[in-house]
Amino acid sequence: MNRIGVFICHCGLNIAGTVDVKKVAKLVSDYSEVVYATDYMYMCSDPGQDMIKEMVKEKKLDGVVVAACSPTMHETTFRNTIASVGLNPYRGEIANIREQCSWVHQNTKEIATEKAVKIIEAIIEKLKLDKPLVPLSVPVTKRALVIGGGIAGIQASLDIADSGYEVILVEKNQSIGGHMLQLSETFPTLDCPQCIATPKMVQVGQHPKIKLLAFSEVEEVSGYVGNFKVKIRRKASFVDWDKCTGCGFCMEKCPAKVPSEFNEFLSKRKAIYTLFPQAVPNKPVIDSNNCLYFTKGKCRVCEKNCSLKAINFEQKDSFVEENVGAIIVATGYDLMNKAEVGEYGYGKYKDVIDGLQLERLLAPAGPTEGIPYRPSDGKIPKEVVFIQCVGSRDPEHYYPYCSKICCMYTVKQAMIYKHAVPDGQAYVFYMDIRCNGKGYEEFLQRGIEEDRILYLRGRVSKIFKDGDKIRVWGADTLTGRKIEISADLVVLAMAMVPSKGAKKLAEKLRLTTDDYGFLTEAHPKLRPVESLTAGYFLAGAAQAPKDIPETVAQASGAASKVDSLFSKDELYHEPIIANVDEEVCVGCGICEVLCPYEAIEIDEQDKVAKINPALCEGCGTCCAACPSGALELEGFRRKQILSMIKVFAEV
Amino acid sequence: MESKKITDKKKLKLAIGLGSTCSGCDIAILDLGVKLLELIGLADIVFWPTVFDFKYSDLKELGDKEIDITLHHGTIRTTEHEEIARILRKKSKVLIAFGSCSCFGGIPGLCNLTDKKQIFDAVYGENLSVANKENIFPEEKLLINKNKSITLPHLFDTGKTLKQLVEVDYFIPGCPPPMQLIEGLIPLMKDVLGGAQLPEKGTVFGSKKTLCDECTLKKENKMISKIVNPVTAIVDPERCLLEQGILCMGPVTRGGCEARCINVLMPCRGCMGPGPETEDQGVKMISAIASILGVKDEENLTDQQIEDLLSGIKDIVGTFYRFTLPDALLNRKVKERR
Numbered sequence: 001m002n003r004i005g006v007f008i009c010h011c012g013l014n015i016a017g018t019v020d021v022k023k024v025a026k027l028v029s030d031y032s033e034v035v036y037a038t039d040y041m042y043m044c045s046d047p048g049q050d051m052i053k054e055m056v057k058e059k060k061l062d063g064v065v066v067a068a069c070s071p072t073m074h075e076t077t078f079r080n081t082i083a084s085v086g087l088n089p090y091r092g093e094i095a096n097i098r099e100q101c102s103w104v105h106q107n108t109k110e111i112a113t114e115k116a117v118k119i120i121e122a123i124i125e126k127l128k129l130d131k132p133l134v135p136l137s138v139p140v141t142k143r144a145l146v147i148g149g150g151i152a153g154i155q156a157s158l159d160i161a162d163s164g165y166e167v168i169l170v171e172k173n174q175s176i177g178g179h180m181l182q183l184s185e186t187f188p189t190l191d192c193p194q195c196i197a198t199p200k201m202v203q204v205g206q207h208p209k210i211k212l213l214a215f216s217e218v219e220e221v222s223g224y225v226g227n228f229k230v231k232i233r234r235k236a237s238f239v240d241w242d243k244c245t246g247c248g249f250c251m252e253k254c255p256a257k258v259p260s261e262f263n264e265f266l267s268k269r270k271a272i273y274t275l276f277p278q279a280v281p282n283k284p285v286i287d288s289n290n291c292l293y294f295t296k297g298k299c300r301v302c303e304k305n306c307s308l309k310a311i312n313f314e315q316k317d318s319f320v321e322e323n324v325g326a327i328i329v330a331t332g333y334d335l336m337n338k339a340e341v342g343e344y345g346y347g348k349y350k351d352v353i354d355g356l357q358l359e360r361l362l363a364p365a366g367p368t369e370g371i372p373y374r375p376s377d378g379k380i381p382k383e384v385v386f387i388q389c390v391g392s393r394d395p396e397h398y399y400p401y402c403s404k405i406c407c408m409y410t411v412k413q414a415m416i417y418k419h420a421v422p423d424g425q426a427y428v429f430y431m432d433i434r435c436n437g438k439g440y441e442e443f444l445q446r447g448i449e450e451d452r453i454l455y456l457r458g459r460v461s462k463i464f465k466d467g468d469k470i471r472v473w474g475a476d477t478l479t480g481r482k483i484e485i486s487a488d489l490v491v492l493a494m495a496m497v498p499s500k501g502a503k504k505l506a507e508k509l510r511l512t513t514d515d516y517g518f519l520t521e522a523h524p525k526l527r528p529v530e531s532l533t534a535g536y537f538l539a540g541a542a543q544a545p546k547d548i549p550e551t552v553a554q555a556s557g558a559a560s561k562v563d564s565l566f567s568k569d570e571l572y573h574e575p576i577i578a579n580v581d582e583e584v585c586v587g588c589g590i591c592e593v594l595c596p597y598e599a600i601e602i603d604e605q606d607k608v609a610k611i612n613p614a615l616c617e618g619c620g621t622c623c624a625a626c627p628s629g630a631l632e633l634e635g636f637r638r639k640q641i642l643s644m645i646k647v648f649a650e651v
Numbered sequence: 652m653e654s655k656k657i658t659d660k661k662k663l664k665l666a667i668g669l670g671s672t673c674s675g676c677d678i679a680i681l682d683l684g685v686k687l688l689e690l691i692g693l694a695d696i697v698f699w700p701t702v703f704d705f706k707y708s709d710l711k712e713l714g715d716k717e718i719d720i721t722l723h724h725g726t727i728r729t730t731e732h733e734e735i736a737r738i739l740r741k742k743s744k745v746l747i748a749f750g751s752c753s754c755f756g757g758i759p760g761l762c763n764l765t766d767k768k769q770i771f772d773a774v775y776g777e778n779l780s781v782a783n784k785e786n787i788f789p790e791e792k793l794l795i796n797k798n799k800s801i802t803l804p805h806l807f808d809t810g811k812t813l814k815q816l817v818e819v820d821y822f823i824p825g826c827p828p829p830m831q832l833i834e835g836l837i838p839l840m841k842d843v844l845g846g847a848q849l850p851e852k853g854t855v856f857g858s859k860k861t862l863c864d865e866c867t868l869k870k871e872n873k874m875i876s877k878i879v880n881p882v883t884a885i886v887d888p889e890r891c892l893l894e895q896g897i898l899c900m901g902p903v904t905r906g907g908c909e910a911r912c913i914n915v916l917m918p919c920r921g922c923m924g925p926g927p928e929t930e931d932q933g934v935k936m937i938s939a940i941a942s943i944l945g946v947k948d949e950e951n952l953t954d955q956q957i958e959d960l961l962s963g964i965k966d967i968v969g970t971f972y973r974f975t976l977p978d979a980l981l982n983r984k985v986k987e988r989r
């Protein structure tokens with residue numbers, strides 16, 4: 001016999017406005033094994049919780065049902081409440097009579113009251129069979145892995161390392177820095193991104209707690225929060241980085257010339273190259289697809305020029321394994337694939353470029369040293385047309401979402417252009433302008449007033465070449481006029497998309513992504529830097545388009561989550577997990593393939609399923625699928641579910 | 652009584668009673684062959700209407716708990732079945748539900764998809780082979796002459812299992828129960844005779860695992876992309892049938908039959924009933940199929956494609972509840988909506 005107490009919450013009028021709580025309390029108090037039932041205005045308030053505590057003691061309750069809002073809101077609250085007076089927390093259950101009852105039956109109060117009683121009775125039946133459970137404890141490896149060395153990864157690594165924990169930073173390129181290093185100046189202050197980012201990069205390179213693995217990618221991750229095992233591929237750079245001092249002689253003499261990715265194909269780099277002069281680590285790699293020795297079998301000029309004998313054409317990919325307790329994913333973004341845009345002559349006309357290309361043209365350290373010579377003939381453009389929302393906010397053709405930063409960088413670029421070419425004119429075609437950040441609207445107004453940027457509300461209908469000009473036809477929907485501009489340069493604000501390979505990586509890590517490949521956060525409002533899988537955290541543009549301030553804030557947020565995870569020596573894992581009855585399991589393997597957390601393995605010898613309790617998230621997928629009935633989810637055993645169904649089925 | 656005369660003190664009394672049955676279970680017992688002689692050596696048969704000329708009066712004359720072991724087969728469909736089942740319970744020390752009908756309702760239990768009226772309308776009226784212009788339907792009370800009438804048993808709307816009526820000690824499932832399980836009666840009888848500890852009440856004869864455990868076909872990956880018809884499919888004789896898209900009930904069915912159907916490449920129909928940890932065989936199979944059918948490309952399936960996938964299942968109740976409908980959580984069709 002249980003001694004169950006039932007506490008019914010009014011939730012102000014949220015519940016009591018629809019459900020007759022007094023009546024429910026009275027009816028429920030007669031239910032079997034219930035020794036006390038009452039109602040109260042706000043069960044989650046301090047007096048509400050105190051009332052539960054008192055009654056647990058006074059009535060010697062051994063189980064408590066709180067009939068209130070969804071368990072996702074206050075289950076933990078009430079479990080802690082009863083634990084504080086010595087009850088096992090898993091002997092506390094929530095009956096959801098708000099989201100599942102009062103809110104959906106506002107117009108039928110009687111039915112709502114009847115249903116509330118049923119919901120509570122079903123939960124009482126579940127509680128009767130609830131075993132007291134003890135959380136599992138798992139040790140924590142206090143080292144973090146950060147994937148992606150853009151400003152997000154850099155910030156997160158520094159924060160964690162400064163708290164005293166080791167960090168392994170994996171970057172796929174030969175240097176950290178990410179897109180921020182490509183930018184000319186940054187809104188809304190127009191400061192130099194290299195000036196503010198390179199000191200952080202150097203700190204990463206020098207930090208005793210940070211192990212930087214550049215030109216590397218994560219190959220495999222196994223394990224679970226607190227105990228991940230990571231296999232990392234160190235891609236062959238064909239340069240022995242231990243010997244190399246970064247002198248750069250090898251690059252000077254390399255005869256192969258290749259369009260530079262870092263300069264967005266507006267200049268050439270060598271086949272042996274670093275990304276930019278302030279690279280961290282400042283070590284070159286050989287691009288074997290373009291190296292004459294690799295492609296034609298002759299050259300090895302770099303080798304001859306390296307007095308330290310660091311060039312090694314025989315180098316192969318190698319692998320390292322690291323144990324970490326938490327993982328931050330900060331793989332950033334790319335601009336939408338150029339081949340995807342059909343309109344606007346992109347790819348067809350040299351003088352139609354994207355935002356990052358203009359950043360490089362405007363960057364003082366860029367290929368044109370900040371003077372925006374246009375790609376086709378090197379003339380300084382006098383009329384520049386900017387088109388916003390290319391690919392963004394276009395659910396029919398490309399992406400429905402807003403890329404969030406292009407309104408701002410367009411103002412910025414138009415301004416910097418005007419500062420470089422004071423007699424030039426910038427036009428911006430926009431759908432509407434979204435400048436909602438600190439100082440952002442003021443920045444826009446400055447652009448319009450001081451730099452005379454001409455904003456035209458409307459879409460561009462056609463772009464075509466006319467001599468050395470690019471004709472832009474569009475409409476100004478505010479005046480109703482047709483617009484025709486003979487432009488020298490057209491700049492497209494292309495949609496931001498997750499970085500190449502991010503989707504594959506997410507699959508490897510078992511992380512969920514949205515329809516476009518951006519990583520999904522655990523809760524859009526309340527858990528924005530955590531992923532749904534314990535131990536994984538998100539930072540930067542990998543989660544959604546965002547600018548640098550937001551990226552850095554999220555990175556610091558993720559780092560502090562990792563710090564708080566590492567502040568404990570042991571982690572507690574919910575005991576609501578699946579168990580296998582090995583007497584019953586036939587080793588069919590259905591559960592193994594279905595488990596989204598890869599918590600199950602079929603033991604080849606015993607031919608039965610084995611569950612790793614630390615990996616199991618208690619989702620129940622396997623229990624529903626297991627045909628033999630060998631699997632049970634603790635806290636949701638079949639007997640419990642059946643007895644709940646019986647309450648509802650009874651009419 | 653004849654049986655009383657030949658009763659040896661050291662022999663048990665065995666009864667075999669029935670409900671709605673095809674008598675396959677009786678044949679299965681007779682099929683014991685030499686072992687049958689051993690069985691008869693251990694027990695006198697005090698009631699077995701299919702095989703010997705026993706009358707109900709013979710049964711009624713026995714004292715309470717006088718029968719040591721009773722095997723009951725067949726579904727409970729009529730008042731007569733109910734009465735016999737209750738008497739057998741009263742007169743038996745050990746009552747065993749024998750065969751799928753008695754255990755779970757069996758094939759006659761599919762009657763729960765209709766009711767008495769619908770059955771009568773079909774059998775005595777609508778069927779094309781029936782000529783019944785006068786609309787004569789069987790009646791329970793039949794006047795033989797002015798003074799005498801006889802009463803036929805009443806047919807229930809709903810078929811029932813033995814345990815839904817009376818307490819049952821053991822279950823021997825199968826349609827009919829496989830030989831090796833029936834042979835298990837002999838050690839049981841010896842234990843009863845010798846006064847040894849008997850199996851726990853409610854024990855089901857058969858394996859503790861489901862059929863897949865004893866099925867020898869090669870198992871690789873249970874994720875299936877479509878359902879195929881076992882009759883028209885070209886079957887790989889080495890590989891698990893379910894993995895080939897054939898609906899095999901093996902995963903949710905208690906083992907113990909030594910996979911007699913699989914061995915001739917017919918998918919398991921589930922006659923041994925649910926596995927030991929399953930309350931409802933059909934639901935378990937439905938949720939297993941729902942978990943594995945088309946999951947590989949789940950996110951990309953359109954509603955139409957999902958419907959097409961499911962249309963491979965031709966007869967849901969007949970497939971998933973062929974032998975267990977009366978025993979299921981939802982055990983009959985709604986008779987009349989409130």
Ligand SMILES: Cc1cc2nc3c(=O)[nH]c(=O)nc-3n(C[C@H](O)[C@H](O)[C@H](O)COP(=O)(O)OP(=O)(O)OC[C@H]3O[C@@H](n4cnc5c(N)ncnc54)[C@H](O)[C@@H]3O)c2cc1C
Binds near residue numbers: 170173183186332
């Ligand atoms: C044209 C343009 C102008 C902009 N101007 C401004 C501005 O003025 N002000 C502002 O605040 N913001 C601006 N932004 C936005 C800014 O670029 C981003 O907010 C910022 O760069 C996001 O940083 P991040 O670290 O999240 O991503 P990224 O900078 O993209 O860095 C991601 C890093 O991860 C690495 N990586 C990717 N995949 C893997 C993998 N699988 N394994 C290992 N490493 C991987 C990449 O190589 C890269 O180094 C601009 C953006 C654009 C497109």
Ligand code: SF4
Binds near residue numbers: 388402405433
């Ligand atoms: S930020 Fe501005 S330009 Fe970019 S998609 Fe959103 S509205 Fe369009």
Ligand code: SF4
Binds near residue numbers: 590592
């Ligand atoms: S699904 Fe069930 S029977 Fe099959 S391997 Fe898993 S636990 Fe065992």
Ligand code: SF4
Binds near residue numbers: 578594615616619
């Ligand atoms: S409950 Fe979910 S997470 Fe746990 S073993 Fe089963 S399928 Fe995997």
Ligand code: SF4
Binds near residue numbers: 866891900913918
């Ligand atoms: S599903 Fe059928 S064929 Fe496959 S292993 Fe089980 S019993 Fe054998």
Ligand code: SF4
Binds near residue numbers: 908909919920922923
């Ligand atoms: S394989 Fe299935 S249907 Fe065939 S005998 Fe065994 S349990 Fe019955």
